[in-house]
Amino acid sequence: MTRHVLILGGTEEAYALAEALAGRGGLRVVTSLAGRTASPRRPAGDFRVGGFGGPGGMAAWLRAEDVAALVDATHPFAEAISAEARAAAGLAGVPLLRLERPAWEAGPGDDWREAADPGEALAxxxxxxxxxxxxxxxxxxxxxxxxxxxxxFLLRSVEPPEALPPNVRWVQGRGPFAVAGEAALLQAERINALFCRASGGAGGRAKLDAARDLGLPVVMLRRPAAGMAPSVGTVDAALAWLARAGSSGTMPRR
Ligand SMILES: NC(=O)c1ccc[n+]([C@@H]2O[C@H](COP(=O)([O-])OP(=O)(O)OC[C@H]3O[C@@H](n4cnc5c(N)ncnc54)[C@H](OP(=O)(O)O)[C@@H]3O)[C@@H](O)[C@H]2O)c1
Incomplete structure (x- = not known):
C-alpha cells in the first residue's frame, strides 16, 4: 500500500522536500515541473514535466494517480499554478498544503521601497x-x-527572455549567489539601483545585502495575495503537516 504525494515544484523548497521524503517506505513522491528551463535539476524521487491543462486536468491527474496529498511548493510569484492547485485539490478532494518561503525582512541600512506592479516600480x-x-x-x-x-536595465535570469526591449541588456545567472559576487557585478556595471521581486530565499538575499553595502536603493515588487489554503514556510513544517495528515487519515493509505 503506497501513499502518493505530489509536489508542485521548481523551487529550492520543493527540491528539499522531495529529498526529505524520497526513499521513505510506503510513500511515492512525484515532483511536477513546469518545463520552463531547458535542463532542469532532477528532483529526488519521481518527476513529471509540463502543464496539466488547467484545474480540471490537474484534478483528473490527482484522481488517476491516487494522490493522497498535494504540496504546492511553487514560486511565490507563480500565481496561476497556485490557483490551479487550490481548485484541483477541491475538485479531487485531496488535502492541499502551500509551502512558501518567508519573505525577506529589511534590516538596518536597507533602503527598500515596495511596488504593487511594474508601472509603480518604474515610477x-x-x-x-x-x-x-x-x-x-x-x-x-x-x-x-x-x-x-x-x-x-541589466536583466539577470536563468534563461534568456524571448524578446528584449531596446533599453535592456541580458546576463545569465543561476543562484544561489554570494554577496561578494553580487557587489562585484553591481560595481562593474555601475548600477545605481536594484529592481526585484519579494521572492525571499537565502540565495536571492545576497543581491540585497550587496546593495545595502554599496548604499543602493531597492525597488521590490510585492507578492501576490496568498490564497485560502493551509500554509507553512519551511520544509520541516511541511513534513510535520504530511505526518499529521498521514496519521489522522486525511491522507489515506490506499
Ligand atoms: N515565477 C517565477 O519567477 C519562478 C521562479 C522560480 C521557479 N519558478 C517555477 O517555474 C514554474 C513556472 O512558473 P510560472 O510563474 O510560469 O507559473 P504560473 O504562471 O503560475 O503557471 C502557468 C502555467 O504553467 C503550468 N505550471 C506552472 N508550474 C507548474 C508545475 N510546477 N507543474 C506543472 N505545470 C506547471 C500550469 O499550466 P497548466 O494550466 O497547463 O497546468 C500553469 O497554469 C513554477 O513551477 C514555479 O515554481 C517560477
Whole structure:
C-alpha cells in the first residue's frame, strides 16, 4: 500500500522536500515541473514535466494517480499554478498544503521601497534618479521595462527572455549567489539601483545585502495575495503537516 504525494515544484523548497521524503517506505513522491528551463535539476524521487491543462486536468491527474496529498511548493510569484492547485485539490478532494518561503525582512541600512506592479516600480526608480538598474524579475515583467526608456536595465535570469526591449541588456545567472559576487557585478556595471521581486530565499538575499553595502536603493515588487489554503514556510513544517495528515487519515493509505 503506497501513499502518493505530489509536489508542485521548481523551487529550492520543493527540491528539499522531495529529498526529505524520497526513499521513505510506503510513500511515492512525484515532483511536477513546469518545463520552463531547458535542463532542469532532477528532483529526488519521481518527476513529471509540463502543464496539466488547467484545474480540471490537474484534478483528473490527482484522481488517476491516487494522490493522497498535494504540496504546492511553487514560486511565490507563480500565481496561476497556485490557483490551479487550490481548485484541483477541491475538485479531487485531496488535502492541499502551500509551502512558501518567508519573505525577506529589511534590516538596518536597507533602503527598500515596495511596488504593487511594474508601472509603480518604474515610477519609483525614475523618482530615485536611477539610470543604470539591475533587474532580477520574472519573464512576465520584462516587457514593462520598455516603459522607462531613460533607464538602462541589466536583466539577470536563468534563461534568456524571448524578446528584449531596446533599453535592456541580458546576463545569465543561476543562484544561489554570494554577496561578494553580487557587489562585484553591481560595481562593474555601475548600477545605481536594484529592481526585484519579494521572492525571499537565502540565495536571492545576497543581491540585497550587496546593495545595502554599496548604499543602493531597492525597488521590490510585492507578492501576490496568498490564497485560502493551509500554509507553512519551511520544509520541516511541511513534513510535520504530511505526518499529521498521514496519521489522522486525511491522507489515506490506499
Ligand atoms: N515565477 C517565477 O519567477 C519562478 C521562479 C522560480 C521557479 N519558478 C517555477 O517555474 C514554474 C513556472 O512558473 P510560472 O510563474 O510560469 O507559473 P504560473 O504562471 O503560475 O503557471 C502557468 C502555467 O504553467 C503550468 N505550471 C506552472 N508550474 C507548474 C508545475 N510546477 N507543474 C506543472 N505545470 C506547471 C500550469 O499550466 P497548466 O494550466 O497547463 O497546468 C500553469 O497554469 C513554477 O513551477 C514555479 O515554481 C517560477
Amino acid at each position: 519609483l526608480l525614475d523618482g530615485l534618479g536611477a539610470r543604470r538598474v539591475l533587474a532580477v524579475i520574472g519573464r512576465r515583467e520584462v516587457g514593462a521595462l520598455a516603459g522607462a526608456p531613460g533607464i538602462a
